[in-house]
Amino acid sequence: MQWETVIGLEVHLQLATRSKIFSGSATDFGAEPNTQASAVDLAMPGMLPVLNEQAVRYAVMFGLGIDAHIGMRSVFDRKNYFYPDLPKGYQISQFSDPIVGAGQFEIQLEDGSSKQIGITRAHLEEDAGKSLHEDFHGMSGIDLNRAGTPLLEIVSEPDIRSAAEAVAYLKTLHSLVTYLGISDGNMAEGSMRCDINISLRPMGSEKLGTRAEIKNVNSFRFVERAIRHEFERQADILESGGRIVQETRLYDADRDETRPMRSKEVANDYRYFPEPDLLPVVIDEQYVAEIRKSLPELPADKRQRFIEQHQLSAYDAGVLVDSPALADYYEQVVAACGDAKIAANWVQVELRGQLNKNELAIEASPVSANSLGQLITRILDNSISGKIAKQVFEAMWQGEDSADEIIEARGLKQVSDSGALEAMVDQVIADNAAQVTQFLEADDGKRKKLVGFFVGQVMKVSKGQANPQMVNKLLAEKLK
Amino acid sequence: MHTQTVAQLIQGLRDKRFSSVELTRHFCARITELNPVYNAFITVNEAAALTAAAAADERLAKGDAAALTGIPLAHKDIFCTQGLRTSCGSKMLDNFVPPYSATVIERFQGAGTVNLGKTNLDEFAMGSSNENSYYGPVKNPWDTKTVPGGSSGGSAAAVAAMMAPAATGTDTGGSIRQPAAFCGITGLKPTYGRVSRLGMVAYASSLDQGGPMAHTAEDCAILLNAMAGHDPLDSTSANVATEDYTAGLEKPLNGLRIGLPRQFFGDGLDAATGECINAALQELERQGATLVDITLPHSELTIPAYYIIAPAEASTNLSRFDGVRYGHRCESPQDLHDLYTRTREEGFGDEVKRRILVGTYALSAGYYDAYYKKAQQARRLIHGDFMTAFEQVDVIVGPTTPGPAFALGAKTDDPVAMYLEDVYTLAVNLAGLPGMSVPAGLVHGKPVGMQLIGPHFAESRLLNVAHRFQQATDWHTQTPQTGGDA
Numbered sequence: 001m002q003w004e005t006v007i008g009l010e011v012h013l014q015l016a017t018r019s020k021i022f023s024g025s026a027t028d029f030g031a032e033p034n035t036q037a038s039a040v041d042l043a044m045p046g047m048l049p050v051l052n053e054q055a056v057r058y059a060v061m062f063g064l065g066i067d068a069h070i071g072m073r074s075v076f077d078r079k080n081y082f083y084p085d086l087p088k089g090y091q092i093s094q095f096s097d098p099i100v101g102a103g104q105f106e107i108q109l110e111d112g113s114s115k116q117i118g119i120t121r122a123h124l125e126e127d128a129g130k131s132l133h134e135d136f137h138g139m140s141g142i143d144l145n146r147a148g149t150p151l152l153e154i155v156s157e158p159d160i161r162s163a164a165e166a167v168a169y170l171k172t173l174h175s176l177v178t179y180l181g182i183s184d185g186n187m188a189e190g191s192m193r194c195d196i197n198i199s200l201r202p203m204g205s206e207k208l209g210t211r212a213e214i215k216n217v218n219s220f221r222f223v224e225r226a227i228r229h230e231f232e233r234q235a236d237i238l239e240s241g242g243r244i245v246q247e248t249r250l251y252d253a254d255r256d257e258t259r260p261m262r263s264k265e266v267a268n269d270y271r272y273f274p275e276p277d278l279l280p281v282v283i284d285e286q287y288v289a290e291i292r293k294s295l296p297e298l299p300a301d302k303r304q305r306f307i308e309q310h311q312l313s314a315y316d317a318g319v320l321v322d323s324p325a326l327a328d329y330y331e332q333v334v335a336a337c338g339d340a341k342i343a344a345n346w347v348q349v350e351l352r353g354q355l356n357k358n359e360l361a362i363e364a365s366p367v368s369a370n371s372l373g374q375l376i377t378r379i380l381d382n383s384i385s386g387k388i389a390k391q392v393f394e395a396m397w398q399g400e401d402s403a404d405e406i407i408e409a410r411g412l413k414q415v416s417d418s419g420a421l422e423a424m425v426d427q428v429i430a431d432n433a434a435q436v437t438q439f440l441e442a443d444d445g446k447r448k449k450l451v452g453f454f455v456g457q458v459m460k461v462s463k464g465q466a467n468p469q470m471v472n473k474l475l476a477e478k479l480k
Numbered sequence: 481m482h483t484q485t486v487a488q489l490i491q492g493l494r495d496k497r498f499s500s501v502e503l504t505r506h507f508c509a510r511i512t513e514l515n516p517v518y519n520a521f522i523t524v525n526e527a528a529a530l531t532a533a534a535a536a537d538e539r540l541a542k543g544d545a546a547a548l549t550g551i552p553l554a555h556k557d558i559f560c561t562q563g564l565r566t567s568c569g570s571k572m573l574d575n576f577v578p579p580y581s582a583t584v585i586e587r588f589q590g591a592g593t594v595n596l597g598k599t600n601l602d603e604f605a606m607g608s609s610n611e612n613s614y615y616g617p618v619k620n621p622w623d624t625k626t627v628p629g630g631s632s633g634g635s636a637a638a639v640a641a642m643m644a645p646a647a648t649g650t651d652t653g654g655s656i657r658q659p660a661a662f663c664g665i666t667g668l669k670p671t672y673g674r675v676s677r678l679g680m681v682a683y684a685s686s687l688d689q690g691g692p693m694a695h696t697a698e699d700c701a702i703l704l705n706a707m708a709g710h711d712p713l714d715s716t717s718a719n720v721a722t723e724d725y726t727a728g729l730e731k732p733l734n735g736l737r738i739g740l741p742r743q744f745f746g747d748g749l750d751a752a753t754g755e756c757i758n759a760a761l762q763e764l765e766r767q768g769a770t771l772v773d774i775t776l777p778h779s780e781l782t783i784p785a786y787y788i789i790a791p792a793e794a795s796t797n798l799s800r801f802d803g804v805r806y807g808h809r810c811e812s813p814q815d816l817h818d819l820y821t822r823t824r825e826e827g828f829g830d831e832v833k834r835r836i837l838v839g840t841y842a843l844s845a846g847y848y849d850a851y852y853k854k855a856q857q858a859r860r861l862i863h864g865d866f867m868t869a870f871e872q873v874d875v876i877v878g879p880t881t882p883g884p885a886f887a888l889g890a891k892t893d894d895p896v897a898m899y900l901e902d903v904y905t906l907a908v909n910l911a912g913l914p915g916m917s918v919p920a921g922l923v924h925g926k927p928v929g930m931q932l933i934g935p936h937f938a939e940s941r942l943l944n945v946a947h948r949f950q951q952a953t954d955w956h957t958q959t960p961q962t963g964g965d966a
Binding site: 047049269 | 559568573576578579580677678679680681682684685686712713714715716792793795796799800802804805806816820840843844845848852
């Protein structure tokens with residue numbers, strides 16, 4: 001049987017506020033345990049939550065970024081369950097009246113096509129603390145630094161059909177929230193965590209199958225693997241005539257498998273009710289309009305602009321707008337050199353290659369956008385060839401001076417002096433009589449291939465500095 | 481000194497007739513003598529109180545005293561006090577010493593008061609008789625065989641027995657007004673949001689409100705001046721300007737329209753108590769007020785609505801008491817489940833457990849719509865009744881309780897009978913209105929209270945009516961035979 005995978009994702013996005021959603025404690029990652037936990041975070045008796053306005057603002061920014069309905073009156077609810085890292089015994093969340101309603105955005109797939117994914121809702125809530133089960137000799141440690149960190153839970157429609165689409169969705173989401181500046185999107189630090197709802201149905205069927213929920217998957221790679229694994233598991237069950245049990249499962253990255261969570265780990269009645277310690281959040285049109293005005297250019301718009309303005313392919317534009325810093329860098333290179341296409345090539349191939357190899361973010365690039373632009377200018381004005389440019393770039397990456405200084409200091413300037421080039425061409429023709437004969441006897445098709453040999457020889461003689469266009473022209477004249 | 485009102489004590493301190501240290505020593509001596517009889521205090525704060533009194537005397541001497549500098553007060557043991565145990569009348573918090581103070585406590589400190597100690601209460605403010613305390617019941621100073629009312633029974637008894645000139649209380653369904661009525665003192669539950677709830681341990685968040693308990697309306701006004709005001713750290717605190725609540729006390733009552741809800745004078749009301757209220761109404765009429773019969777048609781929804789909403793909120797407010805971070809923890813828990821169940825089994829008393837169970841049930845999937853949601857609808861109807869009534873009248877008056885204080889143990893086996901004690905007070909909390917209880921007579925030697933209810937933020941109007949009434953009557957000056965001669 002051919003199975004169709006139906007996937008909906010719930011992403012818990014950590015918002016980049018400086019303080020927690022209901023207290024003044026800092027939200028920095030990696031602090032000593034319990035040093036960022038106030039009386040409110042510890043749920044000391046009599047303590048009360050006060051909503052962080054910045055979290056509301058970020059949620060509205062997200063809502064506007066996906067063209068969603070904004071909840072002008074949203075309500076916080078208590079979600080009740082007992083766990084030691086949940087100090088109040090309830091999580092403050094939003095249940096029936098979320099701050100962001102239905103919206104959608106377009107994801108870019110690897111093959112260059114795109115797809116609309118519906119967003120059901122996004123709501124604000126607080127994160128729990130962490131339970132640490134190792135190192136305490138049969139006891140558990142509780143770190144409440146994370147308790148109260150603001151989260152935006154983004155719930156998608158079951159519009160996703162494959163692991164690749166799920167990853168594309170997450171990457172698009174990651175890009176959007178990074179552009180908006182509402183989250184650092186650091187998955188390794190848990191800033192973006194994902195629950196996967198997945199079911200199978202016979203290809204062509206409209207009816208949804210029974211789903212399993214895979215909790216707390218925290219990297220693109222694990223999402224992909226968890227979905228692939230879960231697909232196999234469910235397909236095996238269905239094909240052997242079994243039925244899928246609706247349940248919550250855990251992805252174990254070490255064993256690369258999903259397994260059911262113990263029933264104790266899953267509360268089934270959260271007894272939601274409106275949080276009486278907080279008033280409903282009421283915002284007005286003016287507040288929304290002011291936020292709308294302050295939004296940066298979003299990745300989808302920027303991609304479209306790159307395609308139109310810089311004549312880039314959808315794929316290239318997609319790669320370059322991936323992060324706002326990369327897009328800005330690219331546009332600076334364009335401004336410095338004036339050639340959008342060559343700039344795109346250099347940024348994508350040479351620069352990103354080096355960045356990836358050295359695991360550096362674009363912000364940490366040792367070659368500035370202006371320097372790279374200057375280097376490209378030297379290719380464009382025929383001072384150096386593309387090949388030499390790569391050498392220069394390598395030197396720049398190692399921290400040497402500007403392109404011009406490197407070219408000057410190493411004498412890499414391209415030889416475009418026709419007299420000097422003619423001498424080199426003559427020498428190569430004289431030294432390779434056999435190849436010349438072969439060339440002259442060949443037909444036009446073969447000649448095209450053979451001419452490369454002579455070009456290569458001239459480049460060798462010139463130590464790579466000969467102007468290739470001129471060499472080609474001279475060879476064409478001499479080899480008649 | 482102990483027979484004087486707060487207003488008189490303030491004057492006495494200014495006139496140097498006595499010092500704050502003398503005053504504090506005097507009340508501490510009365511506490512030492514009388515507390516074994518009434519059990520009004522859980523924790524006495526004598527040493528720190530005397531230090532604070534000495535500091536107050538210095539300020540008084542220097543002439544930079546604030547309004548209440550040097551006045552000793554008692555605080556219900558549900559207001560967190562930094563460095564001083566705050567038990568909430570529960571074994572769960574028997575060992576809990578908060579590292580912070582409630583906003584109300586900080587405001588009183590800022591106003592210069594001296595903290596005598598923490599008063600007894602029904603566990604987590606759940607009760608109407610003060611019999612639900614881990615520290616034992618409080619006795620009514622008018623008759624030690626009867627209850628003082630609850631949940632602020634310790635504060636009411638402390639003021640009635642003159643162990644403190646005034647005290648703070650909290651009122652979720654009548655917990656200031658009912659004990660004030662039973663103990664013959666004056667108590668004010670302000671509008672919801674008028675007084676900060678920060679640091680006041682929550683029972684039912686949407687209903688809880690702190691307020692003053694004292695001998696007179698004037699004293700309540702003086703204390704409210706210190707307590708009231710917006711607190712940015714309590715999101716439900718009202719950002720509404722405060723006023724000098726003593727400023728309008730003397731206003732004549734000419735033209736005041738008093739509403740008498742039919743439902744407050746019906747079958748459940750003790751006849752002698754009803755007569756006291758009628759006599760009080762005649763006095764108000766004599767002063768120029770007009771009496772208007774009104775109706776609060778959804779009154780019968782009050783008790784069911786309250787006993788769903790309050791337990792629902794309480795059931796989750798009390799989830800934090802899990803033995804993990806503070807308070808009681810059971811001995812050598814075997815696992816997490818054991819830690820939770822034994823800690824809470826041991827730490828909470830029966831009434832608290834009852835309300836947690838009721839509230840948990842009311843919020844459960846499948847029951848939420850039938851109970852919690854319905855109760856919220858009823859709450860809106862009750863609120864609407866009052867809003868309609870206040871289109872015709874300025875203040876609503878009735879009895880605070882169906883009768884005077886009942887005997888200790890009389891209702892402990894019948895929770896519903898106990899809940900009915902609050903039949904006249906609960907609706908005020910559901911509607912978020914200010915309410916007062918004012919001494920209005922004695923029935924078989926036991927005090928009864930007249931309840932005044934006003935529109936939101938009309939505390940001044942209630943205090944004005946109460947004050948004018950007290951200018952013409954002496955019920956509030958009557959005191960029980962405490963035997964104290966210190």
